[in-house]
Amino acid sequence: MEVKRESWGTRFGFVLAAAGSAVGLGNIWRFPYLTGENGGSAFILIYLVFVFLIGLSVMIAEFALGRNSGLSAVGAVKSYSDRWTFVGVMGVLSAFLIMGFYPVVGGWALAYIFESFAGLYTRTPEAIDQAFGTFITGTARPIIWMLIFLGMNIIIVAKGIKGGIEQAARVLMPTLFILLIFISIRSVTLEGAGAGVDFLFRPDFSEVNGGTFLAALGQAFFSLSLGMGAMITYGSYLSKKETIPQNALIVTGLDVGVALLAGIAMFPALFAFGMEPAQGPGLVFVVIPIVFSQMGGLGIIFGIIFFVSLAVAALTSSISLLEVVASYLIDQKNVKRKTAVYSTGVLMAFMGVLTSLSLGVFDPLPTLNVGFFDLFDILSDKVFLGFGGMFIAVITGWVANKEVLREELTNEGTTDFVLFEAWHFLIKWIIPPAVAIVAVFGILDIEETAVMIFGLAIIAVLAIFSRKLD
Numbered sequence: 001m002e003v004k005r006e007s008w009g010t011r012f013g014f015v016l017a018a019a020g021s022a023v024g025l026g027n028i029w030r031f032p033y034l035t036g037e038n039g040g041s042a043f044i045l046i047y048l049v050f051v052f053l054i055g056l057s058v059m060i061a062e063f064a065l066g067r068n069s070g071l072s073a074v075g076a077v078k079s080y081s082d083r084w085t086f087v088g089v090m091g092v093l094s095a096f097l098i099m100g101f102y103p104v105v106g107g108w109a110l111a112y113i114f115e116s117f118a119g120l121y122t123r124t125p126e127a128i129d130q131a132f133g134t135f136i137t138g139t140a141r142p143i144i145w146m147l148i149f150l151g152m153n154i155i156i157v158a159k160g161i162k163g164g165i166e167q168a169a170r171v172l173m174p175t176l177f178i179l180l181i182f183i184s185i186r187s188v189t190l191e192g193a194g195a196g197v198d199f200l201f202r203p204d205f206s207e208v209n210g211g212t213f214l215a216a217l218g219q220a221f222f223s224l225s226l227g228m229g230a231m232i233t234y235g236s237y238l239s240k241k242e243t244i245p246q247n248a249l250i251v252t253g254l255d256v257g258v259a260l261l262a263g264i265a266m267f268p269a270l271f272a273f274g275m276e277p278a279q280g281p282g283l284v285f286v287v288i289p290i291v292f293s294q295m296g297g298l299g300i301i302f303g304i305i306f307f308v309s310l311a312v313a314a315l316t317s318s319i320s321l322l323e324v325v326a327s328y329l330i331d332q333k334n335v336k337r338k339t340a341v342y343s344t345g346v347l348m349a350f351m352g353v354l355t356s357l358s359l360g361v362f363d364p365l366p367t368l369n370v371g372f373f374d375l376f377d378i379l380s381d382k383v384f385l386g387f388g389g390m391f392i393a394v395i396t397g398w399v400a401n402k403e404v405l406r407e408e409l410t411n412e413g414t415t416d417f418v419l420f421e422a423w424h425f426l427i428k429w430i431i432p433p434a435v436a437i438v439a440v441f442g443i444l445d446i447e448e449t450a451v452m453i454f455g456l457a458i459i460a461v462l463a464i465f466s467r468k469l470d
């Protein structure tokens with residue numbers, strides 16, 4: 001038996017952990033509602049092109065940087081040159097921003113497990129829709145569920161990620177997958193589902209603008225957990241025997257598969273029930289329960305399993321986000337694990353309260369003209385992840401040694417990576433300008449220009465002081 005690093009005992013362990021981070025609310029909650037808001041299949045096509053041309057390449061790059069340096073995000077980018085330390089710090093900030101809203105939605109998933117018991121699926125579609133609106137704009141209830149979800153993260157990450165959560169994910173992630181297939185079948189066989197299938201598969205480019213491209217790029221990074229060094233950290237634990245391109249392809253394929261399935265589960269049903277596709281963040285919490293309400297007694301069982309597995313998928317993603325912040329404090333700032341996790345958790349709880357309230361009683365921030373939910377979402381997904389991914393591509397293509405990368409990606413020439421030259425070309429010449437162009441045109445089209453400029457200013461300041469950061 002070969003000796004491997006302890007963290008990922010098997011190939012399966014690594015793929016599971018990376019896929020666990022990637023597959024989450026991004027696939028099941030976010031992908032469908034963005035698709036709905038951005039006109040359907042044209043958005044999906046652009047998203048798929050970004051996933052396979054940009055996302056997959058950046059994932060390979062992150063794994064390579066991580067395994068080559070043997071360090072987590074900040075240390076890894078710094079090891080190439082301290083000019084680039086800020087990219088790692090941007091990653092830590094991104095994790096914070098995402099955790100400003102992720103636990104809020106994770107809390108909704110938890111709450112819906114209990115709503116499933118409380119007769120949610122016996123209501124009319126209108127009542128299900130209304131119940132969701134009332135729930136998330138409420139004050140105490142969503143905050144309590146958010147705190148419970150965040151608390152689960154804190155307990156798990158404070159103990160170290162091993163153990164129960166891995167076991168739960170091992171069972172529940174495949175369950176979620178199978179369940180989505182069942183729901184998809186139910187959904188496409190509903191009367192009137194055809195319009196939803198068209199919406200998903202018949203591209204209409206008339207509504208596409210710069211904002212669509214930016215949303216698709218942000219979603220590609222968000223869903224694959226890229227652009228902030230999470231996959232650099234995971235790569236640093238990857239055994240030298242594994243082939244990086246192959247692992248990256250598996251993780252990407254799984255992630256895209258779940259997202260597309262979630263779309264197929266939702267849109268045919270949504271059109272069959274005569275609802276609007278641009279539902280916004282409530283989509284999965286409204287359409288899926290309506291589908292279940294059409295299943296009679298089985299609906300409750302499906303509903304409980306669905307929301308349990310959604311919550312677990314969310315949890316395996318959010319612990320990777322909390323871990324990024326915690327490991328940064330532990331490695332670079334010499335903070336004890338428990339202290340790092342608890343203090344980070346308190347700050348995240350505070351952000352989560354603001355986010356949750358911003359959906360109800362809170363007015364938008366006057367100067368930026370957005371609520372906290374959108375603020376954290378736009379800053380992370382439309383600014384930090386994209387630019388983070390761009391800088392990671394620049395470091396890989398322009399700073400890292402090409403022959404070292406070739407060795408890393410072919411395991412010292414023992415395995416093939418026939419597309420190495422193509423990959424390197426993409427990373428060096430195509431991806432950095434492509435991301436920049438998408439960002440610029442996105443800024444021109446997006447309504448929240450002030451937020452984008454605010455985010456860019458933060459990045460500029462971090463870049464200027466990069467050498468002072470650690």
Ligand code: TRP
Pocket residue numbers: 021022023024025026027098221222223224225226227228230317318320321385
């Ligand atoms: N990919 C996860 C999802 O789709 C979210 C996530 C986890 C993430 N870790 C990340 C996003 C790191 C960006 C970076 O739900």
